[in-house]
Amino acid sequence: MHRERNPLLTAYTVLVYLFLFAPIAILILFSFNDSKRNFNWRGFTFDWYPKLLSNGDLIDALGRTLQVALVAVVVSTILGTLLGLGLVRMRSRGRGTTETLLLLPMVTPEIIMGISLLLFFAQLFGGQGSLTQITLAHITFCISYVAIVVRARAAGLDPQLEEAGRDLGASAWGAFRFVTLPLLTPAVLAGAMLAFALSFDDLVITTFNAGVGSSTLPLYIYSKIRFGVTPEINAISTIIVAVTAISILAAWRVGALRGDQADRVIPDEAV
Amino acid sequence: MARRLGAGALALPSVIWLAVLFIAPLAIIFVVSLGVRDRFGGVVLDRLSLDNYRSALAPEFLPTVWNSFRYAGLTSIFSIVIGYPVAYWISRYGGAHKALLLILVMLPFWTSYLIRTYAWMIILRDNGVVNSVLQGVGLTDEPIILLNTDLSVVLGMTYGFLPFAILPLFVSIDRLDHSLVAAARDLYASGRSAFVHVTLPLTMPGIIAAAILTFIPAIGDYVTPDLLGGAQTTTIAKIVQVQFLSARDWPSGAALGFLLMVVTIGGTLLTLRILRREVL
Numbered sequence: 320m321h322r323e324r325n326p327l328l329t330a331y332t333v334l335v336y337l338f339l340f341a342p343i344a345i346l347i348l349f350s351f352n353d354s355k356r357n358f359n360w361r362g363f364t365f366d367w368y369p370k371l372l373s374n375g376d377l378i379d380a381l382g383r384t385l386q387v388a389l390v391a392v393v394v395s396t397i398l399g400t401l402l403g404l405g406l407v408r409m410r411s412r413g414r415g416t417t418e419t420l421l422l423l424p425m426v427t428p429e430i431i432m433g434i435s436l437l438l439f440f441a442q443l444f445g446g447q448g449s450l451t452q453i454t455l456a457h458i459t460f461c462i463s464y465v466a467i468v469v470r471a472r473a474a475g476l477d478p479q480l481e482e483a484g485r486d487l488g489a490s491a492w493g494a495f496r497f498v499t500l501p502l503l504t505p506a507v508l509a510g511a512m513l514a515f516a517l518s519f520d521d522l523v524i525t526t527f528n529a530g531v532g533s534s535t536l537p538l539y540i541y542s543k544i545r546f547g548v549t550p551e552i553n554a555i556s557t558i559i560v561a562v563t564a565i566s567i568l569a570a571w572r573v574g575a576l577r578g579d580q581a582d583r584v585i586p587d588e589a590v
Numbered sequence: 591m592a593r594r595l596g597a598g599a600l601a602l603p604s605v606i607w608l609a610v611l612f613i614a615p616l617a618i619i620f621v622v623s624l625g626v627r628d629r630f631g632g633v634v635l636d637r638l639s640l641d642n643y644r645s646a647l648a649p650e651f652l653p654t655v656w657n658s659f660r661y662a663g664l665t666s667i668f669s670i671v672i673g674y675p676v677a678y679w680i681s682r683y684g685g686a687h688k689a690l691l692l693i694l695v696m697l698p699f700w701t702s703y704l705i706r707t708y709a710w711m712i713i714l715r716d717n718g719v720v721n722s723v724l725q726g727v728g729l730t731d732e733p734i735i736l737l738n739t740d741l742s743v744v745l746g747m748t749y750g751f752l753p754f755a756i757l758p759l760f761v762s763i764d765r766l767d768h769s770l771v772a773a774a775r776d777l778y779a780s781g782r783s784a785f786v787h788v789t790l791p792l793t794m795p796g797i798i799a800a801a802i803l804t805f806i807p808a809i810g811d812y813v814t815p816d817l818l819g820g821a822q823t824t825t826i827a828k829i830v831q832v833q834f835l836s837a838r839d840w841p842s843g844a845a846l847g848f849l850l851m852v853v854t855i856g857g858t859l860l861t862l863r864i865l866r867r868e869v870l
Contacts, residue, residue: 324683332679335672339698342709342749345719349712359722398604405600417601419859424612426802426858428810430827431851434834434843435615438622459611462604516700522813527834537704544708544817548715556705563700567693 343560350553367554377555380539383450387535388518391457396511398458399465400503403510406466407473424463432460433527440528448530456528457518464517465510472506473499512567519563616851623844631838642845658825661740662809665747669755669804670797672748677759677796681766692760699753707817710746711737714818738820746818747808754807755800762796763789798861806854826850 353364371377406417424432436456437446444452476499484494500507522537529538536559543552624638645651680691698706713719716733724730736742766789774784790797812827819825826846833843 328675328679329683332676335676336694338672338749339695339752342706342713343698343701345713346705346709359717398607401600402604405597405602405604408597409601410597413598413601417605420605420608420613422858422862423855424608426806426855427612427616428806428827428850428854430810430812430830431616431619431847431854432612434830434847435619436611437834438618438840438844439611439615442618455611459607462607466604512700520700520702520704522702522704523810526831537702540702540704540708541813544704544711548708548712552708553712556702556708559705560701563702564697567697567700 346553347557347560350550350557352550352553355550367550368558370551371554371558374551377536377539380534380536383533384519384536387450387454387457388515390454391461391518392511392514395458395461395514396465396507399462399510399514400469400507402462403466403469403471403506404473404499404503406470407476421463421466424460425467429460429521429523430527432456433524436524437527448528448533450533452528452530453525453533453535456524457521460521460524461514461517464513465507468510468513469503469506472503476502516563516567619844619848619851622841623848625841627839627841631840633840642842643849645842646845646849654824654826654829657815657823658809658827661743661747661815661825662805664744665751665808666755666801666805668744668748669752670759670800673752673755673759673800674797677756677763680756680760681764682768688764692757695753695756698749703750704813706750707746707814710742710749710818714742714745737818738823740819740823742818743815743823746814747811750811750814751804751807754803758799758803759793759796762793762799766792802858802861806858809854810850 349360350367351363351365352360353366354361402417402421406414406421409417433456436452436459437448440446440448440452440455480502481494481498484498485491489497520537521535522541525535525538526541529535534542536555540552540555543549621635622633623642624640625633625635626637626639626641628634676695680688680695684691711718714736715721716735716737718737720736721730721733724734770792771784771788774788775781779787809825810827812825812831815823815825815828827850830843830846830850833839833846837843
């Protein structure tokens with residue numbers, strides 16, 4: 320079978336990767352630009368970064384964003400993992416309906432979910448908007464993504480592995496805990512990272528559920544961007560890009576290593 | 591005692607959660623869309639009527655609807671055309687680095703959508719990167735207007751949602767049994783013919799998934815039309831946002847939102863049904 324790389328296809332792929340990263344690189348570059356109006360390159364400066372620390376609104380918004388994301392990640396990862404695994408084990412009757420229920424939030428435009436939750440919470444809490452409301456909303460849209468990722472891996476697992484655990488004397492819970500869960504770990508981790516990114520990044524659904532004093536980082540940035548391009552926004556953006564990039568790459572290394580091991584050997588605790 | 595933890599028990603908590611916080615709220619959109627707005631921006635549900643739908647479907651609103659579909663449709667097409675060769679390359683030649691290459695595709699996606707849209711503002715505005723370069727090398731004297739055009743909106747959306755196309759395309763290309771392609775080649779199919787008659791049909795589920803996964807966020811996106819399209823660019827999503835957050839006419843916004851929802855969810859479910867019957 321021919322496996323020689325087609326040079327044209329390779330060049331094209333490199334170009335698309337450049338397309339994906341060039342705008343972010345330019346954004347980062349301009350965060351070091353010594354010009355208030357950010358029009359042209361006026362020389363290198365690091366001034367915009369220390370200034371962020373004295374911006375109280377920004378720090379508060381960051382704190383709220385992390386608070387929402389942490390709760391949303393924990394709850395949605397637990398719920399989504401169980402759902403993903405449940406789907407694989409379901410018989411065909413309930414499976415179709417549950418699958419549809421799982422897919423619907425992913426195919427619903429964010430703005431629809433935003434207004435639906437706004438109207439729903441207006442009935443319950445009077446339509447003021449709050450961090451609780453934002454967190455509940457984030458959990459709702461994260462569950463499906465975790466479930467999809469976990470299901471993909473769970474579907475590839477040999478059911479006989481858990482059966483073998485049972486035959487060797489593990490309880491139903493023990494077989495799940497020591498056989499299935501370790502095998503699912505990379506997927507659960509990936510699902511959690513996805514949930515974190517979705518929650519941390521979410522602007523639209525949050526917009527409709529935020530109230531006075533519950534503005535998150537994306538909301539803060541959006542309100543600033545509408546008035547134009549500034550080096551401060553570039554500096555905040557650069558920090559966010561750096562944090563997410565580093566954590567994703569780190570999670571990938573951990574996830575990939577554990578995944579390889581799980582594929583090769585059944586963990587000792589299971590036996 | 592059960593051999594394994596039951597499927598129903600595993601799925602139940604999420605099913606309840608989604609029923610309460612996803613399905614019920616969607617139903618409320620429909621109820622509110624039948625009401626009228628009171629003087630204080632509240633919702634009155636005394637006399638239910640379809641008036642809001644009547645005004646949502648009025649002829650003067652058609653250009654807005656057309657804008658929304660055009661932007662989302664073009665975004666889907668561009669994403670698939672740009673993404674397919676990349677997904678193919680990663681699957682075929684990625685070797686030991688497949689995972690890293692996919693992470694790199696996803697990395698911009700993990701970066702805030704808002705920040706990525708903002709990056710394009712820096713690049714495309716009148717005194718932005720592109721125009722500075724063009725003027726610098728003397729290709730143009732006056733800045734070329736790039737921001738606040740159809741081009742900038744579609745470019746921004748394609749950039750934003752491209753990873754959503756590459757991932758499902760990669761999954762279906764990677765799952766493809768390449769001995770089938772080899773068999774076609776052994777039976778004297780040309781490279782192009784083997785691609786059109788074997789690879790493409792077998793990866794169709796990935797293409798359709800990519801189309802849905804890019805179309806839906808694009809049609810519901812009001813951020814890109816707002817930041818890269820400027821004030822004169824209207825889309826359904828943008829008007830819904832205005833009705834809810836500034837004009838505070840919830841019933842009218844709910845009617846528009848409900849129509850958007852019917853189109854996207856209905857279209858997706860229909861596509862999935864066809865997909866299951868034809869391909870799977």
